[in-house]
Amino acid sequence: MIERPETVDPPLTDPVSVLLIDDDETWVRTQRRLLERYADVLDVSTATSYAEAQKKLQSTAPDCIVCDYQLGDGTGIELLASVREQTPTLPFILVTGEGDEGVASDAISHSVTDYVRKIELGSQPTQLAQRIETLVSATRTQQALDRERRSKETLLQLVTSGSTRTEIGHQLCTQLVDERGYSCAWVGILDEQQGVVPLSSAGTTGYIEAAIKPGTRPAESTEPTFTALSENRSVVRSLTESLSSTDSNPTPTPDSSTEDARWIDHAHAQGFETIVAVPIRYNELTFGVLSVYSRAATQIDDHERELLEEYAETLGYVFHTTAWKRTLHSSTITTVRFRFTDDRLPLVALSSELPAETTIRTRTVIPKTDTTVFYLATIEGATSDDLFDAVDETEAIHSVDVYRTDGEIRCGLVVDSPVPEQWILDNETQYVQTVAEDGHTDLIAVLGDQTTVQQCVDGLTTVTGSTPVATLYADETPSKAADTTPINRLTDRQQQVLQLAISAGYFERPRHNNTGELAETLNITRATFTQHLRAAQRKVFEQYTELR
Template sequence: MRRKGIQEPPETRPISVLLIDDDETWVRTQRRLLERFQERVDVSTATSFEAAQEALSAELPDCVVCDYQLGDGTGVELLAEVRATEPELPFILVTGEGDEAVASDAIGEQVTDYVRKMELGHQPTGLVRRIEAAVEADRNRRAVARERRHKEALLETVTASSTRSELGETICEQLVESGYGCAWIAVLDNDRGVVPLSTAGETTYLEATIPPGRRPADCTEPTLRALDESEPLVHSLPAIEGTDPESADWQQVAVDHGFGSVAAIPISHNGVYFGVLTVYSRMPRIDDRERALLTEYAETVGYAFQTTAWKRTLLSSATPTVAFTLRGGCHPLVGLAAALPDGSALRTATVIPRNDDEVLYVTTVEGVTEADLSAAVTATAAIISVDYYRTDDVIQCGLVAESPVPETRLVDVGVSLSQTSVDGGHARIAAVLGGETTVKQCVEVLSKQCGEGSVTTLWTTDSSRTPNTEVVDDLTDRQRQVLELAIEAGYFERPRHNNTGELADTLDISRATFTQHLRAAQRKVFAAEIHR
């Protein structure tokens, strides 16, 4: 036997009722009344004990309403049979008179409710209310039990999994097995492109709407929005149909796959964001209970991901990388990007303090012309000047900004910078944490400059190669700055894009000083590499 409609949201789920009485006239009358007073009640009938048995063996309703006298049996006898296999199924017994002995027998068989026909005559809607109350109580009980099973399975999964990918696959499979059409965990790569860590269910939807590497700001799909905003998103889909999936937006594709609603919940722990857990339901709404359970899943996965990440860091020579996303206008390059044409992107691999008041961003700019960039610099108060290193396929330049900037704040607490990228109105700083530096410290210093609530963090990939820290440590600050600028500006490429005089001007030092520091840095690097 199987039960109808268990997975649907409570406010929209129909209620199936099996109405049993050997009085065919009463059955027809009550069926009309029930369906008239409550549209979501769907009534089937049986007019004998045997017919009721057949109906129950074919498919269980949400509630049984049964008269005591059935001609070939009694309602109490039927109740006893039902309780042998379905101890919690709502069962309402109806009698012609208030017989205490019948009531006692029914209570002994764990009847859900007991009502006299006389009472129903005075209160036509009374039976509907009793049915609704019994069914909702049963559904709530089942939902709690289902949540408990989910949590037990989740705990077992977290305990048994050794990698993020393994954990994610098991979580997604559990969610699909519980009734969702599709589940996946999305993370960001180092270029801020969306990639799937784990998937289960109707993955053709993901292939049609979210190609690998797509950026969060490029689409309103809930997963991408949740990644971009670091906020949970629950969305019910409109009833649209008939559009070609190849050309439709994500909502049409979702509807074509049979989805009615979607929930995207960020995965985080202690303020560090790892990605987003997204489920697609075939029902028109994901209710508060489901959302709370999904949030607990995401929180538990976040804890496990952070534990896994730190464990991997401790057991290997790789270094942990955390990306800080800054919202608002606290980063000077965000203001510059806003003044550039749509579709432009800025990438900065080197940030060098020129003096106490100025910082140099060695930056690659895509999707703009030199004239566009010069005009944007003029219009951006936080950018003092620009020096061009190359302007062929892409623009490589040095952007001078007023200090302090977020990157220098991070360096002050022991962070090594990897890259700053700007697109979609946000600045994203990828950084390697020092041995004593915590994410909390970084967030605090960034929030002090950018404001509370403007900083989110995302754990990204580990470095694939352990840097030669002995070489880096052996360089002086100025030697490191000169070498980084020379590399980023294409000084060592052929043909050479810049001479030492132009690069020296960028750092506000003499050509001789620049050359001296560069040669010293080169000698140290070459000597160290020979002995590795």
């Protein structure tokens, strides 16, 4: 159902280091000249034996290896096997004059990236350079996607794992330094006088201590952190090239003021090339700012800036939510598990039809019509065929749409109502999730201040005709379930479009679906879908964590 769009690798701009290996010194010299003449980004070093190549690989990390099959004191296959033990994805091009199918088969079995014959290179002198560029570009693109995925997964985890703003801010800053390669990252918050006070930081924190005076108000400094707050927008500033295209004000010079000279001098002393500052906001309320510093002038493009804005938006949501206030100010959270075994309930019936040890999990339940309800669910331990067969045997389920099957099934289920989750959502009770397995369902909820367990049991019994068994949890520390509860509930339509977008991979790079396709799934216009998605986007990270 989901088709991944084709991606185009960007042209190479950063230098590409190539290790060229062949025991034929004449061929090595000739190819080196051809490669470097073809593309300025190619920086070629050479080795003329297996032993020399091994020695160079111990001290350097090339972006691509081009190696002849016959090396005199070894073979290219042997070197490939050695390289693959350390770097499984490093582009490795095997060059040979043999043309032996056995050599090609052996190379493929050792995960060679590409395989060419010398006779081909003789007739097409630019072929090797083109292949190097293509392979390195594809590898760098995949590495960037992998880093972004890890970054987002880490962010999702820390949003629900931290118990204080300082801890969450520190974990985010550490992740930006360790995973995304920034030299320094820090979170500043506003004090009672609207001055900026550092909350958390990581990396080269000496700059913050030297250049950021706690309590400075946004209008009192041109350091990007304060500009972002005073102008209520993201600021990208290059210290060597004036400003990036996202900023319209000229870079201040040391002559502007003593304050300007101080932070600029400190930034230069740390070797910073680029600074990005993003306001931390939620709705119309500003909480502070996220600032990062890079020593690489090319690190921050539009996509990277948008990613940082997503991080800041997530922090704003966390700082704002009722769950956050509860974590800080309340010592007890009352969590209840309601267990149902009545197979008249759709998830109980579906669980009974699926293979043993299958788990159905949903955190999004939306009334679709007067007689049906939409579940957005993940299913572990079953195949798509298992799911479709089970749905065919479950009368209470009208339809199923499978969105993704990468490790777990993500799907939408339209079922008969009423279901117990409807009562929870309509009353002073906080819905967390429903887990169905082995022919029963556990509905997890957090009680409101004015709600008792008995009221819940009575209400659920009235709605479903089935009396659940309730188990109460009351700890001095918040439970994991309570931590992941969406506190500020979205409107029904916002929940629907947001959770569908998450489950269908809309927020990933590259996107799995566009808004038009998702809108069609919900029988609404693309403009309506986009409007609701944007309104709900501030909650995307926490909602996505709960979905998983």
